[in-house]
Amino acid sequence: MKRIIIIFIILFFSRSSLSTPYFFVHHLNPVKSLSKDQIKQIFMGESFTWEDGKEIQVVDYKKEVEEKKTFMKDFLKVSPFYLYKKWIRASLQGNTLPIKLFGSHQEVVDFIETTPDAIGYMYLNEIKSDKIKIVPVKNND
């Protein structure tokens, strides 16, 4: 019975860690933590500025990257079409910077290292840069 419970707990937590990726920003970004709702708003083009008023530069992967598909389905829980439409509308309202798309983790890391207002994500923590910090994710209030 104990084994079953342990296996269940492992599966439960491994599932949680899969559905919530690591979010990371430039080390000079003053943000201390973000809630899941805040992150969803940022990645769906609904929230455009950091608390200090600077515009958020959202970084994502090209559509063929498997991580992006997982992120849309498991974390944002929206279809690609819904997400693209949100970004198109936000862009045409002049509300947000165009999203930056990259094909690999390394490209995302390289970009965020040099862009203080950018935010990106990845499911496995492969970050080995002291110019980048992981943002803790809070549960929604």
Place this chain on the structure above:
Amino acid sequence: MRNFYLIVFVTIQISTIYASDLTGYFQSDFNISENHSAPSGFRLRRINLIYAKKVLENAKILTDIEFEDGLELGTNGGIGEIKISRGYGELIINKNMEVRAGKFLTPYGIYNEIHDFSASYVPIDPPLFFRKNLFFSNTSSQRAISKYSTGILINFNHKKFHLQGGVANGEQQKEDGSDQNRSPLTLIRMTYEFWDQAWIGMSFQRDKINTSSRPRWENSFAFDLQFEGQQYIFQTEFFQGKKWNRTTGVQSTNYQSVSTLLGHNLNDDFIGYIRYDVFIPDITKSENNTQEYGMGLNYFVNYYTIIKWESYQESLATSWVQKKDYLTHKLSLSIVY
């Protein structure tokens, strides 16, 4: 074609100066119409240059210059036009409220505020009710609602409830940006997300038309329902409008329209859909109507580039035009940059 290059050149020049604040939109269509007066072929639908800038911590301006329908600069040959389709300042009062003043797309139904940008909705064209040149009689064609408004609009958001209300100059007979009608238009739009990614919406317009020959009121009401899940999209809208003479009080027209769309995400890149629209210019003579039913595909090249195909049948059945059915195939490319 020369003018197309000119527009592209101007766009690039402006982009280099105001790169961070400038966005734009490009759409080109190709259509094949059987038995239709509209010629088959390529069409440069529009190029928009949108300049948006935060001028203060809590204030933004937006200017949207639109080149429509293959504008022919300096000649009489073109059917297109150039206009400021949107130009407004927006003041953020607090996190729930914004006040907008200037010229904007009237909040009405699902489509009117995104009317010009096919990339931000499923079909290639918005439903019949939102288009220009709707035939109300054998002599006149016009819009059913005011597409643009010049006035003041308040946007209010609270959790899943969104309210927009304003007062504006009213229906503009011309679409070049000039105001022909400075009588007040009252407008309200409300949406509520009652379930995850499911919305209910209501819109209302009351327009006072001041033409000397036919001074009249125009009231219009719309109800809409939307659902956008990971697999399916469903949209339906119902419209009802009335026009009556302000002097005599006699009602002249009572019109209705319904549009419905059902879409399915075929995979991460494609959406297939079917749609049906009907517009009845006078419900006392409901046999006079325009109907469209069609099917199509959206292909997402990336976040900002969409290719669409649609085939639809248009059926005109009016007492002043011989009954006709038109079959049209359209291909469209939209790029947001």
